[in-house]
Amino acid sequence: MFKDRNHAGQMLADRLAAGRYGEDVRLLAVPRGGVVVAAPIARRLNCSLGLLITRKIGHPLNPEVAVGAVMPDGSAVWDQSLLDRSGIDQTELSPVLREEYAEIKRRLLTYTGSDKPPAVKNRSVILIDDGIATGYTARAAVQWLKKLSPVEITIAVPVAPPDVVKLLAKEVNAVICPVQPELFRAVGMYYEDFSQTPDEAVLAILSEVNRNKA
Known part of the structure; x- marks a missing residue:
């Protein structure tokens, strides 16, 4: 159990600082909560912090279930097998794709001034x-x-199911994940404080850790 996102980030920073990562590494956080986790890592490694924003495309009948994801350039990755089983055509979700892409651009412009x-x-x-x-x-x-x-790509997260970690490990060079519960519940269940991170906090962290950084 983590006290909060900052505590989780400190644990990850300990793991990453013991590795071979230097100032030339590029940290990319998933806002908003991921930015708070990334802050102690950026400070420990003394490197800049950027963002990678994707948006889930939810199932029309159950938005919590992802049938696809929108990338930062507006392209989409689909779970075609789930779409086929649900009888959903990608074109039906075009309005949602456009809406989520607009949200990605809005967040990037808000946080970094650039898309x-x-x-x-x-x-x-x-x-x-x-x-x-x-x-x-x-x-x-x-x-x-x-x-x-x-x-190379490393994924660093405080908590994830072990089967998902194994799956991701096949896609990247390394996965750093200190807590891997067999009976996984929602991510927030592993934090004492999992309150929403406001935009202002994201902006403050980015300004602080990126000051005088390339």
Whole structure:
């Protein structure tokens, strides 16, 4: 159990600081909660912090179930087998895709002032979030990230199901996840304080850790 996202980030920072990551590594956090987790890591490794924002496309009858994910460039990754089983055509979800892409751009502009993709070519990347449940959007994000030609990708999250960790480990160079409950519940169940992170907190963290950083 983590006290809060900052506590979880400190635990991850301990793990990552013991590795071979240096100042040339590129940290990419999934806002908003992932930014709070990433802050202690950025301070410990003395490196800049960027964002990778994806948005889930929920099933029309059960929005909590992901049938796809929108990437930062507006492209989408679909769970085609689930769409087929549900009798859903991708075109039916086009309005949702456009809406979620607009939200990605809004958040990027709000947080960074730019909607350009992160510069990660020929760099090591650590992708950070406050937890992973199904791993679908994380896998989609990794697929998109690989198109930007990083040298390697590490996923660092405080908590995730062990089967999801194993699945993600096949997609990236390493997965750092200190808590892997066999009987996984919702991510928030593993935090004493899992309150929503406001935009103002994200902006403050980005401003602080990126000050005087390339």
